Amino acid sequence: MAEYPQLLHTAIDTTDARALAEFYRQLLGLRYRQGDDPPAAGEVDDADWLVLVDAKGARKLAFQQVERLERTTWPGHDVPMQMHLDLTVASRAELERQRERAESLGAQLLLDRTDDPDEPLYVLADLSGHPFCIFVA
Structure with a gap:
């Protein structure tokens, strides 16, 4: 039994889960978790939760579809960044x-x-x- 909780991945809210997952997949050289790959051409992509993993299969980032997301105004503080x-x-x-x-x-x-x-x-x-x-x- 572990003494502490283990970090699984970091989840990021977005109004376009596939586009943001694809951005980080390409930027960081990650791959989709089995079952999260983009659909075949012509099929609807209704993914609302996607996970990217490293070469060993360890979860790194997840993307959660949300209806609305207010963009941060950083470095101003009207809308804080909350995480980065x-x-x-x-x-x-x-x-x-x-x-x-x-x-x-x-x-x-x-x-x-x-x-x-x-x-x-x-x-x-x-x-x-x-x-x-x-x-x-």
Whole structure:
């Protein structure tokens, strides 16, 4: 018996579960949990809960369909971000490459803090407006 609860995955609300799951699948190199793959061409995609797993099958992220989601106003505080993901890369060159990849997948740049010598980073928003950071570890 475990002494503490174990983290299964992080669930993220979105008004388009498939689109957001696909964004993170491509960005992070994950795959769909068995049974969560997109439907065949011409079939309706009515998924309201999707899970992404790593190469070993460990759950990483889940996406929950919601009717309405108010986009954060960060860095303002009218609508707080409530949560964000931190992603790391090994070098400045990789930081730039991953920012470009994220933007090509539809992310929006919110903050460029690459001039920070101790922790250069970008804050981006995913397709649903959830902020995430990419920084050099």
